[in-house]
Amino acid sequence: MENRTSRTDPRILRTRQLLKDAFVELLEEMEIEKISVNRIAERATINRVTFYLHYKDIPDMMEKMADEMNEDLKRILSEELRDPTATTDEDWPMMVNLLEHIAEHAKFYKVILASRRTPIFTERMLKLLTEVITARVDKLGSESSVGTTGVQKDIAIWYGSSALIGTIVSWLRKDMPYTPAFLAKQFSLIRSPQKKK
Amino acid sequence: MENRTSRTDPRILRTRQLLKDAFVELLEEMEIEKISVNRIAERATINRVTFYLHYKDIPDMMEKMADEMNEDLKRILSEELRDPTATTDEDWPMMVNLLEHIAEHAKFYKVILASRRTPIFTERMLKLLTEVITARVDKLGSESSVGTTGVQKDIAIWYGSSALIGTIVSWLRKDMPYTPAFLAKQFSLIRSPQKKK
DNA sequence: GACTAAATTTACAGTGTGTTATATAATCAA
């Protein structure tokens, strides 16, 4: 019989925390390609061999860190997942909680989600689509675009462009279940829904 | 005086093409962390030293490939960037061109944009947000959501969830110029614009 | 066909990887 609350050896917690902190620190300072087990261990003041007692390699470490992040987020999103209609359309309190959590751990999230780590290709494509959306918003003004009344211009641009690239990526991952024309039509429908003319 | 049309030595074109093809092939087969200059050169049947005659390292190679992709995309998006209002809201022909181009070079784009390369953290977060959006669409039905009349359910989900994560990433990159509450409010406005109740 | 530029071959020093075996130190359970 194991201890139900199965506390972990404090040495393990300490070592892992030092390693994770060191990794985040290094990510702030350099591209991920330059980060080695050597450097992480050195920065964490932990022996390199000890790293291998906890993680298979750096990708494995990242996966475990992502798992932990996932658990945190799940807790916040749990209500919403349980009953998506519980909240009014006006507020969306879950979204407030989520953003506050991210803001609180901004150092981590910024480095992990927003660093130049993001694949360079997606990066470039997003940049271009942002230009397109920006041009649209500038010309049309946000009022003509559906669902953007009272919405900050830059936010509308972020929203629109990342929606496009994200959808394209999902579409590719599913091996393009729709024709380009159909998908484009769908985009235009979302942008300006049929008003039964 | 250089040759105006300055044709490049075919050996250079050949070598670079072989290297780029080899890189894409390897990306289909393994995680980027496992790809070395060694492997690329071997797969391309090019001497490893020759790689360094063309690229500084693998990130440099990727950057140059991204530049080339960028040029291709710019050509397609050029009209739209020049005059965003030229096209009707109904069709959006630029989007058709863009998607057709991607479909045509799907092998490249799939590996480059859609591979598991995408940072694991963003990946996880996107997955969670997708669940949230899915739950919403399932319960509310697409008709209640603004701008999604006649829109395929899965596409609406892709669109909504990647818009959210993309906006959050942009917000982080800009060091959170808005409060979480404000941003959340903006999200709810986009979802269901004020109908001046 | 001679000149030029690209690619190959060989070599080398430095760094990182992943794994041993052994020694030391911190924690836990009685």
Next chain:
DNA sequence: TTGATTATATAACACACTGTAAATTTAGTC
């Protein structure tokens, strides 16, 4: 507290990858 257990440190190893240099061969250009 004491003894057993478990985590960490240390030293050492074979191997792979990096980035660069020098000399040579091969292919393209004019």
